[in-house]
Amino acid sequence: MNYISILKKSQLFFGIEANEIQSMLGCLSAVEKKYDKNEVIFHQGETVDYMGLVLSGCVHIVKDDFWGNRTILSDITPSQMFGESFACADKQGLTVSALAVEATTVLFLDVKRILTTCPSACSFHTRLIRNLLSVFAEKNLMLTGKIEHITKRTTREKLLSYLSAESIKAGSATFQIPFNRQQLAEYLAVERSAMSLELSKLQKDDFLTYHKNEFHLKEHFTHEA
Amino acid sequence: MNYISILKKSQLFFGIEANEIQSMLGCLSAVEKKYDKNEVIFHQGETVDYMGLVLSGCVHIVKDDFWGNRTILSDITPSQMFGESFACADKQGLTVSALAVEATTVLFLDVKRILTTCPSACSFHTRLIRNLLSVFAEKNLMLTGKIEHITKRTTREKLLSYLSAESIKAGSATFQIPFNRQQLAEYLAVERSAMSLELSKLQKDDFLTYHKNEFHLKEHFTHEA
DNA sequence: ACCCTTTTGTTGTAATTCCAACAGAATTTT
DNA sequence: AAAATTCTGTTGGAATTACAACAAAAGGGT
Structure with missing residues (x-):
């Protein structure tokens, strides 16, 4: 399937040409995967190397506590990402779960590749890193905003x-x-x-x-x- | 004053040699500034280009709402950073304030320089960007952890x-x-x-x-x- | 040592939230 | 179309929190 159009809309690939994106996907070990409604994508406790980018459907990041109370931390819609913090912060087990709210397609990307492999072949690599930074910055503000509500x-x-x-x-x-x-x-x-x-x-x-x-x-x- | 030792302990300059840090400071338009106890460093609403790195003392990131209730979002101790999200996310006004809890020294750094100027002269520049990414990743996890408590x-x-x-x-x-x-x-x-x-x-x-x-x-x- | 300010613990009342339970509406499945 | 499931709004009693007010304790400055 052609999901390049969705990637072009994402903050991560902002300003990168379609053909460049195509060639980068291999470099980032991109893997597409489908999930049914209510299926668990990432499970609290496990460690991950890949971040997810939603191609279709919807993902909720949730936190279940000791007593079974669930909190929704955020909802991720197509062209948005999730799990990037845990994938970046080494060996930090997931403190949250990710689950498909409806039938959902996710593209997994190896974040480490973004950070470590910097072959001059990838002229847009620097751009990718900067984009990733702004993703983090905005997610940070989003979390701060959420704290604002629940406080x-x-x-x-x-x-x-x-x-x-x-x-x-x-x-x-x-x-x-x-x-x-x-x-x-x-x-x-x-x-x-x-x-x-x-x-x-x-x-x-x-x-x-x-x-x-x-x-x-x-x-x-x-x-x- | 020699604050290089504190910078070396920071996540931002992790893995970068003292003499390299020294030369980078100019590149990042580093400015040192002192604050008295309870003095406001960043004020809710204003926009900032610089991020702060605490050299001594302690900074609290706080949110005051319409009715005057204050929430402390985080406390920043020496060698930790604050304001980097707002400095990275363009033209996003501060939704929080930063204030000195005690007599405090802050080193301000121009984040944009980290992102945009990438002269080959700075061999450690790539390292700096990666470090910044991991700072963001961890801060994200910290915010997620805080949400966990207050939920x-x-x-x-x-x-x-x-x-x-x-x-x-x-x-x-x-x-x-x-x-x-x-x-x-x-x-x-x-x-x-x-x-x-x-x-x-x-x-x-x-x-x-x-x-x-x-x-x-x-x-x-x-x-x- | 003294006064003054800040911090902390305690109390009682009013307001709010939690919880469980239920009924009607809306949606999905058969 | 009927049945089953999910979602939404309401209620009442039990539990928890907010708020204000005050006293004891701890620090700071002179």
């Missing part, structure tokens, strides 16, 4: 913090979120039913309206919190 | 999660933490007095003992949570 003290504040950030990201007061209720609760680290209740209240209090995954923030609120 | 539902679980991680990091059941009570509460995103109460209970329930910043986890607990 809020109440469920209501967490919801408003998250939804307003999504609204800003979408550039519109109306937007869709990539989670269902249970997943949103896991992402914000709150209890699902309590969150549902709080959503009702927010709607009653005229902060927002929603239908399924589509939310609309009311003007008077949009720029607060 | 716990109760104050008790948050404390145990944090303290057991610190214990493992220190390689001992007895260890010191870099926070006072107020700061620990901010780091774990809980209320200080409620946390103090929970600490008392944990001590009463024989999970641990503590005096000021020194904690000791009881054996039967050490490897849980």
